[in-house]
Structures are given as structure tokens and as C-alpha cells.
Amino acid sequence: MEIVEVGPRDGLQNEKRVLPTAVKIAYVERAIAAGLRRIEVAAFARPDRVPQMADAAEVLRAAPRPEGVRYTALVLNGRGLDRALALEEAARPDEINYVVVASDEFSRRNQGMSTADSLAAFREVAARAREAGLFVTLTVAAAFGCPFTGPVPVSRVRDLVADAGPVDEICLADTIGVGVPPQVTELAGAVRPVAPGVPLRAHFHNTRNAGYANATAAVASGFGALDASLGGIGGCPFAPAATGNIATEDLAYLLNRSGLATGVDVTSAAGAGAWIGEQLGLAAVPAQLGRAGDFPGDHLLR
Amino acid sequence: MEIVEVGPRDGLQNEKRVLPTAVKIAYVERAIAAGLRRIEVAAFARPDRVPQMADAAEVLRAAPRPEGVRYTALVLNGRGLDRALALEEAARPDEINYVVVASDEFSRRNQGMSTADSLAAFREVAARAREAGLFVTLTVAAAFGCPFTGPVPVSRVRDLVADAGPVDEICLADTIGVGVPPQVTELAGAVRPVAPGVPLRAHFHNTRNAGYANATAAVASGFGALDASLGGIGGCPFAPAATGNIATEDLAYLLNRSGLATGVDVTSAAGAGAWIGEQLGLAAVPAQLGRAGDFPGDHLLR
Numbered sequence: 001m002e003i004v005e006v007g008p009r010d011g012l013q014n015e016k017r018v019l020p021t022a023v024k025i026a027y028v029e030r031a032i033a034a035g036l037r038r039i040e041v042a043a044f045a046r047p048d049r050v051p052q053m054a055d056a057a058e059v060l061r062a063a064p065r066p067e068g069v070r071y072t073a074l075v076l077n078g079r080g081l082d083r084a085l086a087l088e089e090a091a092r093p094d095e096i097n098y099v100v101v102a103s104d105e106f107s108r109r110n111q112g113m114s115t116a117d118s119l120a121a122f123r124e125v126a127a128r129a130r131e132a133g134l135f136v137t138l139t140v141a142a143a144f145g146c147p148f149t150g151p152v153p154v155s156r157v158r159d160l161v162a163d164a165g166p167v168d169e170i171c172l173a174d175t176i177g178v179g180v181p182p183q184v185t186e187l188a189g190a191v192r193p194v195a196p197g198v199p200l201r202a203h204f205h206n207t208r209n210a211g212y213a214n215a216t217a218a219v220a221s222g223f224g225a226l227d228a229s230l231g232g233i234g235g236c237p238f239a240p241a242a243t244g245n246i247a248t249e250d251l252a253y254l255l256n257r258s259g260l261a262t263g264v265d266v267t268s269a270a271g272a273g274a275w276i277g278e279q280l281g282l283a284a285v286p287a288q289l290g291r292a293g294d295f296p297g298d299h300l301l302r
Numbered sequence: 303m304e305i306v307e308v309g310p311r312d313g314l315q316n317e318k319r320v321l322p323t324a325v326k327i328a329y330v331e332r333a334i335a336a337g338l339r340r341i342e343v344a345a346f347a348r349p350d351r352v353p354q355m356a357d358a359a360e361v362l363r364a365a366p367r368p369e370g371v372r373y374t375a376l377v378l379n380g381r382g383l384d385r386a387l388a389l390e391e392a393a394r395p396d397e398i399n400y401v402v403v404a405s406d407e408f409s410r411r412n413q414g415m416s417t418a419d420s421l422a423a424f425r426e427v428a429a430r431a432r433e434a435g436l437f438v439t440l441t442v443a444a445a446f447g448c449p450f451t452g453p454v455p456v457s458r459v460r461d462l463v464a465d466a467g468p469v470d471e472i473c474l475a476d477t478i479g480v481g482v483p484p485q486v487t488e489l490a491g492a493v494r495p496v497a498p499g500v501p502l503r504a505h506f507h508n509t510r511n512a513g514y515a516n517a518t519a520a521v522a523s524g525f526g527a528l529d530a531s532l533g534g535i536g537g538c539p540f541a542p543a544a545t546g547n548i549a550t551e552d553l554a555y556l557l558n559r560s561g562l563a564t565g566v567d568v569t570s571a572a573g574a575g576a577w578i579g580e581q582l583g584l585a586a587v588p589a590q591l592g593r594a595g596d597f598p599g600d601h602l603l604r
Contacts, residue, residue, distance in 0.1 A: 145597055150597070150598050151598070176597075177594065178597040180555075180556055180559045180560045181518050181556075181560060182560050182561065183559075206511070206590070207590060207594045208552060208555050208556075208590050208591055208594050208597070209508070209514050209548075209549065209552035209555075209556070209589070209590045209591075210514055210552070210555070210556045212511050212512055212514060212515040213514045213515040213517070213518040213556060215515070216483050216515040216518065216519070217518070236594070242590055242593050242594040243590065246511075247511065250510060250511035250512070253482075253510050253511075253512070254482055254483075254510075254511070254512045254515060257482040257485075258482045258483060258484050259484065287511070288508070288509060288510050288511045288544055288545065289510055289511075291544050292479065292509045292510050292538070292544040295447055295452070295478075295480040295510070296452050296453070
């Protein structure tokens with residue numbers, strides 16, 4: 001089972017303290033050392049709005065490029081893709097992750113346009129990115145619920161995906177951490193027929209403690225990749241006191257011991273999670289493996 | 303889906319601060335107000351070893367007895383049952399919960415005897431308790447792993463249950479919070495044939511963030527009841543910095559929104575969780591609903 005490390009992007013973007021580029025690179029290096037191979041390292045957003053991501057180009061330039069590691073950058077519009085493509089070849093991301101918000105109200109507040117207009121912009125960006133050889137993920141944000149208008153109909157997510165045009169991966173994101181396991185199953189079932197053969201990825205926040213249960217449901221529903229952040233850093237802008245993304249080390253523990261090898265060494269990952277927490281000045285990270293420790297052996301010992 | 307509130311027992315027993323009886327009663331009252339109907343309120347343990355539970359008799363005497371509410375007391379041996387039965391009729395618990403530890407090493411350290419000897423003692427106590435009209439739950443502690451010897455074979459849990467004699471309910475407990483979802487399914491499948499017709503209950507700690515995923519697996523595996531504590535209080539004696547039982551409010555959110563009505567009002571439960579955290583002097587409780595808030599509507603909106 002593939003874990004996509006999103007700590008350097010979704011994690012750091014939602015923490016108050018802005019870290020120097022060198023610390024971000026050290027975070028990425030620790031992620032790689034822990035066994036992660038697909039890492040979202042930057043966002044091409046407006047630096048005045050998202051100062052945490054202002055050094056996107058520098059991060060992509062400075063990050064090591066070992067064999068087998070793929071970097072993703074979040075892109076919000078055509079200008080973001082322009083910035084990614086303006087980088088010298090060796091510094092470009094391998095993938096872009098483009099966010100379209102499933103609810104109109106949230107989309108207008110976040111992207112300044114309706115979901116339909118945002119999706120139209122995506123199709124154009126996706127075509128250009130794919131032409132340039134980049135792998136393109138469409139993330140459907142707020143697919144499990146909207147902080148402003150409440151529940152999001154499954155049919156709305158399905159229709160959005162149906163209209164997305166050619167894409168390499170669909171990521172269903174529970175941006176505000178309200179989803180529950182049957183919803184994961186339901187959304188997968190609704191989306192798959194309108195995007196046949198396109199791999200699914202899921203993005204969960206542990207805001208209400210259902211994140212790992214949702215991840216387990218996603219595995220059972222055939223999702224191929226799960227987002228997580230080392231340390232579980234990131235928080236949730238719509239529930240300020242709540243925790244962030246599900247934590248890489250805790251997710252890896254759950255999956256590894258369930259017989260679904262992730263390639264992630266949980267002790268090394270827990271060390272990286274604790275370390276980034278210190279860099280951010282957090283008293284403790286939401287991840288629990290660092291405090292509780294790994295547990296040895298095969299869970300299905302007869 | 304039934305939630306068994308264990309905060310007043312397993313929760314408080316593992317917190318440092320010893321609360322006055324009146325505060326415990328207020329906790330129980332808040333649990334009832336939130337919709338909980340089956341509550342573990344006391345343990346008949348040695349007061350010198352477990353000072354948090356020294357007022358077991360007083361709690362059982364002072365707790366309100368509204369129609370439909372059942373109280374459980376933890377009993378560790380024949381002397382514990384003697385103390386429960388010595389109470390005046392109206393103060394007796396409706397149920398006893400007896401713990402047998404699945405691994406010999408943990409059993410010797412905790413109960414001072416091997417698993418087999420502990421099980422023999424259980425059979426005697428269970429027979430006496432049932433004769434006295436009490437509902438008897440056998441909790442198999444460390445069923446998912448032992449803090450001293452590591453993995454516990456599924457066959458060991460199965461054989462223990464097979465030798466338990468007549469019992470009203472079997473509770474499989476992940477005492478140290480190491481279990482993963484396939485283990486829940488596996489254990490249920492192993493235990494059911496040797497205890498045909500006996501309802502299953504599960505007890506999870508969220509020590510490594512897998513507790514709610516395990517609870518979801520337990521629902522899917524046909525368990526009839528799940529333990530949880532308001533606030534998620536309790537901690538884990540074998541991972542001092544880790545969180546406690548899965549939290550009632552977060553579990554109720556997950557189950558209610560999954561279409562499995564628990565009868566628990568999550569907002570009221572979250573208030574009770576925050577309140578008990580204050581009584582214990584905790585900076586924050588592990589439960590997240592109190593910070594994040596409920597989310598309205600049907601998760602399966604089409």
C-alpha cells in the first residue's frame with residue numbers, strides 16, 4: 001500500500017511557524033530515509049496568502065533526487081503550473097496535484113470561483129501538464145463535507161469526476177475531517193464507473209478521530225494510495241484546536257501490521273515526526289507511535 | 303450499536319488524580335444524560351494497589367438508578383465478588399466484568415497466577431455470580447498482544463474462551479493498544495465457534511491511533527458492544543505518554559454518522575468528556591469531538 005507523504009506541503013502549510021528551506025529539505029530527507037517514495041513537497045500558491053510555501057521553487061531545487069523518489073507540487077491554477085514549468089528541468093516536480101473544491105461556497109471562498117469554473121480551469125492545466133510529461137492528480141476537496149454548507153452529495157463528487165477530463169489519479173479529500181467509513185466505500189463506488197481505470201487516492205484528516213478508520217475503509221475499497229504527514233502535523237483551518245492529517249508513522253504501523261507492506265519503517269518515521277514537531281515548536285505531535293513505540297511480530301500468529 | 307461507558311472505571315483507574323466519590327457520580331450522571339445505558343462504574347480491587355477505585359461500594363450506593371441503566375463492576379477474584387454481593391440489594395452492580403489475562407507472564411505480574419489458574423478462579427466466580435443473578439462478562443485482557451512477551455497467538459485466546467465455562471458475554475480487550483483491524487476479524491472468527499451464541503464485546507485503546515479502525519472492524523465482525531470512555535481518558539500504563547480508551551464521543555460520532563445509532567448525543571457526550579478532563583486537571587482530553595464539533599446531516603446524501 002502506497003503512502004503519499006504530504007507533511008512538507010499540507011502539513012507545513014497549516015502550521016503557524018514558517019520554516020527555513022533547509023529545515024524543509026531535512027524533513028524531506030528524513031521522509032526518504034524512513035522509506036517514503038512519493039512526497040508532496042511544495043505548493044505554488046500566492047506567497048502573500050501562503051507564506052509557508054513561498055520558497056516552493058527553492059525547495060524543489062534543493063531536494064535530493066534519489067532513484068525512485070517522486071515529488072509532487074500543489075498547483076491551484078494556470079499561474080501555478082507556469083511556475084512549475086518555468087523551473088529548470090532537473091528541479092521540476094514529477095507530479096502536480098490540482099485541487100477542485102466539491103462545494104460551490106467553499107470553492108468561491110478558497111479559489112474565488114464556482115466548482116464548475118474551477119474544473120474548467122483544471123482541464124486546461126491538466127492538459128498542459130500532461131503534455132509537459134507531468135503526472136496529474138485531481139484532488140476533490142471537501143468531498144466528504146463542506147465547512148460552510150454541510151453535507152456534500154455523493155452525486156456531486158461523481159459528476160465532478162465525470163467532467164474532469166483525462167487525469168492520472170483522482171484523490172478524494174476529507175479536507176475538514178468529517179467523513180466516516182461507509183462514506184469512503186460509497187464515494188469509491190460512485191466515482192469508479194465515471195473514471196474507469198483511474199487509480200484512486202484518499203486524503204484524510206483525523207479531526208474527529210475517524211481518519212484511520214477511513215483509511216482502513218479506503219484500503220478495503222481499492223484505493224491505491226493514502227496521504228499522510230509525518231508527525232500528523234498540519235491541523236485543520238476549520239477546527240483550529242484539532243489535529244492534522246493522519247500521521248504517516250501511525251498509518252504505516254496500522255498497514256504494515258495488517259499485512260499491507262508500505263515500505264515505511266515506523267520507528268524511523270516516528271523519529272522524523274517527533275523531529276518536525278520540535279522544529280515547529282509543538283509540545284507534542286498528534287502522531288502516537290513516537291510515544292507508544294512499535295510492537296513486534298506478526299499480528300496473525302496462530 | 304451499544305457503547306459501554308468505561309470511563310468511570312478503566313478511565314479513572316489509569317489517571318493519577320484520585321477523584322472524590324461525588325465527582326465520580328457527577329461523571330456517571332453526565333454519561334446517562336448523554337444517552338449511555340451501560341456503565342462500568344467501579345472495580346473491586348485492593349485499595350492499596352488501586353486507590354482510584356477504593357470507594358467502589360460508595361459509588362455503587364450513590365449512583366442514580368434510572369430505568370434502563372445497567373452498572374458493571376470489575377471483579378478480579380472471589381474476594382471482589384464477595385464485596386459486590388455484600389452490598390445491599392439496591393446497591394449491587396447489575397453485571398460483573400472479570401478479567402483473565404491471555405499471556406502467562408502478564409497474568410502472573412497482574413493477577414499473581416498463570417492464565418490457567420486465573421481462568422479456573424473465573425469459572426468459580428462466574429458460577430456464583432450468575433447464581434446470584436448477575437450478568438457476567440469475561441474480559442480476555444492482552445488478547446491482541448502482551449507488553450512483556452509480544453504477540454499473543456489467536457489459538458491461545460480461542461482456547462481460553464473454550465475453557466471459560468458458562469458466561470453471558472466475552473470481551474476481547476486490546477489492553478495495550480497494539481491491535482490492527484484484521485486481528486479483530488481473525489479473533490472474532492476464532493472465538494465464535496467455541497462460544498456459540500455468546501455476544502462479543504471489544505475493548506480498544508487508541509495508543510497507536512488504530513483504536514477507531516479496530517472498532518469499525520469489530521462492528522463489521524459482529525461484535526455487539528464496544529467499550530469507550532467519555533473524553534478518551536485513561537492513558538495506558540504500558541505507554542505512559544499515550545492516550546487511553548477510545549473516546550465515547552468520537553466513537554459515537556463515527557457510529558451514528560455511519561448509520562449505526564448508538565443513542566448517544568455526541569455534543570452532550572463531548573461536554574461530559576471536556577468536563578471530566580477539567581476534573582482530572584488535564585490540559586486537554588484525547589477525545590476530539592469537543593474541539594472539532596459535530597457535523598450535521600446524513601453522510602450518505604445522494
